[in-house]
Amino acid sequence: MRSSMITTRRLYHPKVIEHYTNPRNVGSLDKKSKDVGTGIVGAPACGDVIKLQIQVDDKTGIIENVKFKTFGCGSAIASSSYMTELVHGMSIDDAAKIKNTEIAKELSLPPVKLHCSMLAEDAIKAAIKDYKTKRNSTVLH
Amino acid sequence: MLRSSFVRAHRISSTATAAISRYALRPNGNTSIRRSLASSASTVAKAVESDDGLSIETHTDVQAANKEQTNIRTASNSIKSTTDGISSGTTALNHAYRENTGYGTRPIYLDMQATTPTDPRVLDTMLKYYTGLYGNPHSNTHSYGWETNKAVEAAREYVADVINANSKEIIFTSGATESNNMVVKGVARFYSKTKKHIITTKTEHKCVIEAARAMMNEGFDVTFLNVDANGLVDLKELEDAIRPDTCLVSVMAVNNEIGVIQPLKEIGSICKKHKVYFHTDAAQAYGKIPIDVNEMNIDLLSISSHKIYGPKGIGALYVRRRPRVRLEPLLSGGGQERGLRSGTLAPPNVAGFGEAARIMKTEYENDKKHIERLSKKLVDGLLANDHTNLNGSALHRYPGCINVSFAYVEGESLLMALRDIALSSGSACTSASLEPSYVLHALGKDDAMAHSSIRFGIGRFTTEAEVDYVIKAISERVKFLRELSPLWEMVQEGIDLDSIEWSGH
Numbered sequence: 018m019r020s021s022m023i024t025t026r027r028l029y030h031p032k033v034i035e036h037y038t039n040p041r042n043v044g045s046l047d048k049k050s051k052d053v054g055t056g057i058v059g060a061p062a063c064g065d066v067i068k069l070q071i072q073v074d075d076k077t078g079i080i081e082n083v084k085f086k087t088f089g090c091g092s093a094i095a096s097s098s099y100m101t102e103l104v105h106g107m108s109i110d111d112a113a114k115i116k117n118t119e120i121a122k123e124l125s126l127p128p129v130k131l132h133c134s135m136l137a138e139d140a141i142k143a144a145i146k147d148y149k150t151k152r153n154s155t156v157l158h
Numbered sequence: 159m160l161r162s163s164f165v166r167a168h169r170i171s172s173t174a175t176a177a178i179s180r181y182a183l184r185p186n187g188n189t190s191i192r193r194s195l196a197s198s199a200s201t202v203a204k205a206v207e208s209d210d211g212l213s214i215e216t217h218t219d220v221q222a223a224n225k226e227q228t229n230i231r232t233a234s235n236s237i238k239s240t241t242d243g244i245s246s247g248t249t250a251l252n253h254a255y256r257e258n259t260g261y262g263t264r265p266i267y268l269d270m271q272a273t274t275p276t277d278p279r280v281l282d283t284m285l286k287y288y289t290g291l292y293g294n295p296h297s298n299t300h301s302y303g304w305e306t307n308k309a310v311e312a313a314r315e316y317v318a319d320v321i322n323a324n325s326k327e328i329i330f331t332s333g334a335t336e337s338n339n340m341v342v343k344g345v346a347r348f349y350s351k352t353k354k355h356i357i358t359t360k361t362e363h364k365c366v367i368e369a370a371r372a373m374m375n376e377g378f379d380v381t382f383l384n385v386d387a388n389g390l391v392d393l394k395e396l397e398d399a400i401r402p403d404t405c406l407v408s409v410m411a412v413n414n415e416i417g418v419i420q421p422l423k424e425i426g427s428i429c430k431k432h433k434v435y436f437h438t439d440a441a442q443a444y445g446k447i448p449i450d451v452n453e454m455n456i457d458l459l460s461i462s463s464h465k466i467y468g469p470k471g472i473g474a475l476y477v478r479r480r481p482r483v484r485l486e487p488l489l490s491g492g493g494q495e496r497g498l499r500s501g502t503l504a505p506p507n508v509a510g511f512g513e514a515a516r517i518m519k520t521e522y523e524n525d526k527k528h529i530e531r532l533s534k535k536l537v538d539g540l541l542a543n544d545h546t547n548l549n550g551s552a553l554h555r556y557p558g559c560i561n562v563s564f565a566y567v568e569g570e571s572l573l574m575a576l577r578d579i580a581l582s583s584g585s586a587c588t589s590a591s592l593e594p595s596y597v598l599h600a601l602g603k604d605d606a607m608a609h610s611s612i613r614f615g616i617g618r619f620t621t622e623a624e625v626d627y628v629i630k631a632i633s634e635r636v637k638f639l640r641e642l643s644p645l646w647e648m649v650q651e652g653i654d655l656d657s658i659e660w661s662g663h
Contacts, residue, residue, distance in 0.1 A: 034574075037575075040642065043641065045647065057644065059660070060660030061605070061609075061645060062605035062609075062660070064570070065568070066645060068644035068647075086642055086644040086647060087644065088566065088645045089568050089571060090570040090574070091570065093568075093571075094642065
């Protein structure tokens with residue numbers, strides 16, 4: 018009962034704090050590389066920008082490497098950090114199916130922070146889309 | 159000496175037990191009282207231990223707060239051990255969340271614009287009105303009433319003295335919000351038959367802006383003056399805005415978010431020339447900058463007690479008597495406070511407020527020197543980081559309020575990284591909402607800049623060691639968050655952020 022009192026009084030769940038203080042897979046991949054897809058979503062004016070990059074094995078379609086950088090609140094950072102953990106080693110088709118609710122549930126995001134998880138979902142979709150357009154254009158050549 | 163012992167008292171123990179120990183330590187105190195106080199102190203400690211901190215008063219207790227912190231930290235530690243982690247993080251944030259910082263377990267308090275710690279001397283004054291002196295100050299048929307009434311009138315003198323007013327011109331209210339509402343609504347309603355126009359600014363505190371909006375619904379015209387990039391009103395624009403049916407000009411003295419001081423004397427003389435009442439919200443300015451209501455031609459002035467190390471829940475309104483300013487009271491009742499604010503006064507609060515005002519005046523020079531020195535140190539230390547800038551005028555400002563933007567870092571995440579420092583990204587009233595500050599907007603700052611601003615407040619009890627710690631912590635964590643920021647990366651690559659079409663949400 019005591020612990021439930023604490024979580025209602027505090028804005029952030031311990032899992033958010035954990036991801037935030039120790040974010041996974043921070044960094045950048047070479048965005049010019051053919052097997053790298055980059056997704057940048059959000060806007061500085063809204064207070065949230067997520068950049069998510071995936072490196073995909075061309076033959077198997079498996080995400081071999083993933084990096085992110087996020088400008089935003091703790092929940093946005095935690096959402097993107099958790100997203101990179103999720104999609105690492107996944108096929109791009111499976112990764113495209115990840116729903117924001119999955120992230121929100123894991124991190125126990127409050128309603129005002131749900132847009133952070135949606136942004137993370139948009140980011141992985143944008144990265145996959147970018148990878149596919151890059152690959153299609155190379156195939157056509 | 160007093161400063162350090164006070165800070166220590168606040169860190170180690172709650173205010174109540176600190177007060178008890180202060181009394182218990184008095185050398186010539188009565189032994190039986192001393193014993194009973196000591197035993198009550200130990201029962202307080204017991205209640206905390208046995209009750210697992212569930213009672214409502216213990217959440218302000220440091221022991222309970224520590225316990226809670228420990229629970230949270232052990233919870234997050236257990237998560238840490240289960241996730242073996244493709245860890246790429248740094249340790250920059252670890253000490254924001256670590257158990258023992260060596261500085262006590264409560265954050266460093268740098269949110270002096272939200273409220274200030276109660277001065278122990280103020281608390282000493284207040285305590286006797288909670289025990290023996292409990293009379294209603296408005297009871298004039300017996301000595302219980304007379305003694306508290308005497309204390310109230312003494313406090314009124316002290317409050318008036320700071321702004322060179324007469325004590326009869328001070329009306330006690332519940333705080334600056336009530337005072338501001340009283341002025342904007344009261345003056346406008348009293349003169350509503352002939353005057354239908356109010357002038358104020360875009361950077362006022364919410365209570366003035368909202369009260370003015372409420373008067374729009376009652377058929378008044380309201381002009382919200384723009385401010386320049388420094389946060390100052392244009393005097394020419396103000397004079398031009400005055401119409402024959404203008405009843406009130408309300409301009410705040412010191413801004414609560416950016417600390418900018420408006421040119422009160424010049425505004426006062428413009429208002430006098432046009433025979434318009436001049437009100438200033440001095441919640442953040444009273445006792446901290448020199449104010450003379452006669453020299454500055456101020457007709458009405460709002461004061462808050464808890465911004466000057468006094469108790470919360472009380473404030474005052476200065477209402478000029480010659481020439482008399484008329485206003486319609488908000489509350490109907492027994493006609494206390496010259497009929498302008500009915501309701502029984504709270505003598506402990508009034509006496510504490512009076513004492514706080516007295517101390518503000520006697521210690522003005524010391525406080526000023528101390529705050530200016532630490533403020534300069536903090537500003538220099540913070541602005542030494544790249545892409546940081548001070549919001550609001552650098553010249554016309556109260557040094558105890560510093561608002562700094564850290565470009566490419568989001569304010570809320572920075573605050574989260576600064577858990578060991580109590581700060582705010584704007585005013586306390588709006589920090590629950592996710593909206594960027596309207597004050598910074600009025601200065602022409604864009605949303606991104608407004609989102610990355612933090613306000614630092616320095617006060618009487620801030621120490622140099624705290625400022626040093628804050629400068630170091632901020633520099634480290636801004637660096638950490640910028641490493642995490644895609645915007646920072648783009649800027650480093652030489653990409654102009656304004657040239658990008660953002661998707662938005």
